[in-house]
Amino acid sequence: MARLTQLSASEQNAVKHHHVRVRPGPKPKSIKDRVLQSNGIQPIRKQERSWSQKQKIRALVFLYHHRIPLATSGKLRPPTQAEASLLFGVPQRTLSDWVRKQDQIELVAKGSSARTVHLQHTICKWPELERQLYCLFLECREKGQAVRRGWFRLHSDEIFRELFPSVGTQLSLFRFSNGWFARFLGRYRISLRCITKTAQKIPEDYRNLIISWLQFNRRNSQFDPYEFYSHRVPVGGGFIRRQNRYDLANICNLDETPIPFEYLSGRTSNLIGDKTIWVKETRSGWDKRQASLVLCIFADGVNRIPPMIIFHGQGKRLGKEQAKYHPGVLVEFNDTAYMTEVLFIKYIEMYLIPALNGKPSLFAMDLCTSHKTPAVLEILRSKQITPSLIPAGCTSLVQPLDVSINKPLKEYIRTLTEEAIRDCESVERVEKWTVSDRRILTTWSVGDAWYLFAVEKDELIRRVFRKVGLSLAADGSQDEELDIKGFKSIEIGDWKLSGSLPATLTTFENLYQPVPLDFADVDIEHDENKSVEFIAYGE
Numbered sequence: 001m002a003r004l005t006q007l008s009a010s011e012q013n014a015v016k017h018h019h020v021r022v023r024p025g026p027k028p029k030s031i032k033d034r035v036l037q038s039n040g041i042q043p044i045r046k047q048e049r050s051w052s053q054k055q056k057i058r059a060l061v062f063l064y065h066h067r068i069p070l071a072t073s074g075k076l077r078p079p080t081q082a083e084a085s086l087l088f089g090v091p092q093r094t095l096s097d098w099v100r101k102q103d104q105i106e107l108v109a110k111g112s113s114a115r116t117v118h119l120q121h122t123i124c125k126w127p128e129l130e131r132q133l134y135c136l137f138l139e140c141r142e143k144g145q146a147v148r149r150g151w152f153r154l155h156s157d158e159i160f161r162e163l164f165p166s167v168g169t170q171l172s173l174f175r176f177s178n179g180w181f182a183r184f185l186g187r188y189r190i191s192l193r194c195i196t197k198t199a200q201k202i203p204e205d206y207r208n209l210i211i212s213w214l215q216f217n218r219r220n221s222q223f224d225p226y227e228f229y230s231h232r233v234p235v236g237g238g239f240i241r242r243q244n245r246y247d248l249a250n251i252c253n254l255d256e257t258p259i260p261f262e263y264l265s266g267r268t269s270n271l272i273g274d275k276t277i278w279v280k281e282t283r284s285g286w287d288k289r290q291a292s293l294v295l296c297i298f299a300d301g302v303n304r305i306p307p308m309i310i311f312h313g314q315g316k317r318l319g320k321e322q323a324k325y326h327p328g329v330l331v332e333f334n335d336t337a338y339m340t341e342v343l344f345i346k347y348i349e350m351y352l353i354p355a356l357n358g359k360p361s362l363f364a365m366d367l368c369t370s371h372k373t374p375a376v377l378e379i380l381r382s383k384q385i386t387p388s389l390i391p392a393g394c395t396s397l398v399q400p401l402d403v404s405i406n407k408p409l410k411e412y413i414r415t416l417t418e419e420a421i422r423d424c425e426s427v428e429r430v431e432k433w434t435v436s437d438r439r440i441l442t443t444w445s446v447g448d449a450w451y452l453f454a455v456e457k458d459e460l461i462r463r464v465f466r467k468v469g470l471s472l473a474a475d476g477s478q479d480e481e482l483d484i485k486g487f488k489s490i491e492i493g494d495w496k497l498s499g500s501l502p503a504t505l506t507t508f509e510n511l512y513q514p515v516p517l518d519f520a521d522v523d524i525e526h527d528e529n530k531s532v533e534f535i536a537y538g539e
Contacts, residue, residue, distance in 0.1 A: 059090060081095050132157060136155055149181070151415075219496065255365070256338055291310060293336040400468055400470070
């Protein structure tokens with residue numbers, strides 16, 4: 001058993017930081033592997049007070065490779081530092097310092113941009129913990145498993161408990177902090193590797209589409225002038241005026257996002273210097289076999305509708321599989337594995353309408369074909385639900401689920417999926433995976449991840465609705481909170497039609513008459529606009 005020791009302040013400060021100019025790029029050659037060029041022994045023409053990396057290398061290569069014949073015996077000898085000092089015009093003391101720091105100087109690759117890093121790191125407080133964590137990391141990478149930050153957090157805590165079981169609840173002695181994790185990665189030369197993506201700026205044409213969408217929402221968020229009492233909310237012994245026609249519980253956003261059976265793309269931690277970054281797959285093609293995850297969130301952050309997973313198939317020969325699904329997840333099957341008109345109508349009638357309690361509601365969704373069929377729009381109209389269709393190409397900018405929810409939620413799902421696979425591999429069951437097993441695993445990963453996310457990130461959900469303008473006050477008093485990704489400043493402006501408020505806001509024609517826009521159908525594969533990475537100052 002390892003003995004728990006704590007370093008004193010003097011021990012922690014005993015190690016000094018040494019800096020060297022290190023550059024990314026090809027692995028540099030050592031001094032002994034470099035070739036001495038003919039122009040490398042020419043005398044200096046101009047006296048200098050500072051020297052480039054190339055000049056340092058020339059001097060060191062000269063000292064290592066050049067030989068001077070002896071006049072008496074005809075043998076060869078290496079040049080002295082004094083002779084090199086005269087040849088290159090470098091003070092002998094400086095040249096001696098280069099020789100002493102040769103290992104640091106030859107780390108710099110030719111033609112790469114320089115940056116300053118620490119060669120020697122601070123004292124390691126938990127050397128045995130880090131050594132075991134590093135060995136476990138190498139084992140996982142040799143098996144081809146993807147390793148990310150969550151993996152390091154989980155296993156560092158487990159190793160600490162194994163090393164120091166007598167500590168009990170005093171786990172504050174070791175904290176998985178950003179500083180410790182960065183130093184650990186540096187000490188063992190581990191980096192997070194990823195594929196490159198092409199980044200493009202947001203077209204300015206999107207500004208007009210977004211403003212029109214915001215004006216449509218603002219116009220329909222105004223109070224009905226004929227229902228005076230609907231403006232007021234009883235508080236204590238009096239009333240306060242509501243800020244929006246729709247309660248926060250009646251402002252919602254629905255989106256569909258694909259989820260794979262296995263997460264093999266993206267990033268994994270790996271040793272620096274390796275050119276091939278590989279991961280092991282449990283079954284060929286499962287990273288391409290996808291289902292659709294349907295989520296509906298509300299502006300008050302309350303989870304009212306369970307997540308729905310749409311699998312590919314008919315769902316007729318499941319046997320006892322359905323009984324093993326997560327009880328808090330809705331499961332559907334169809335040939336396309338994404339939302340159809342029939343399935344969307346079923347979703348609205350069985351889950352959305354009961355959750356809205358018959359009150360006027362604002363329903364934001366993308367332009368997927370199944371979302372805007374006449375039958376769907378008629379059902380929404382009959383239940384006082386205003387469909388707010390997000391313009392094509394703008395879902396990643398103003399749809400709450402795309403802006404702040406889908407990415408962190410998928411990380412939760414990814415972590416739980418990988419942990420479940422790792423547990424199965426520990427009992428050597430990995431080769432026995434079937435499609436049925438993976439569907440069951442997917443429901444549990446999605447269900448656990450969603451309910452954990454809904455509890456921990458409810459404030460994030462409330463904030464993103466305000467950020468994109470869906471739950472702001474209808475009178476414009478809170479418009480300073482508007483923060484559309486990619487636009488430093490955006491104003492809703494005049495939301496009125498022809499300069500006047502419609503006579504009534506309760507008819508379907510007035511509810512669904514935004515400023516004319518050139519909308520296009522967007523299928524499920526292109527709805528999230530993943531081919532464009534937006535450069536943004538926000539999240």
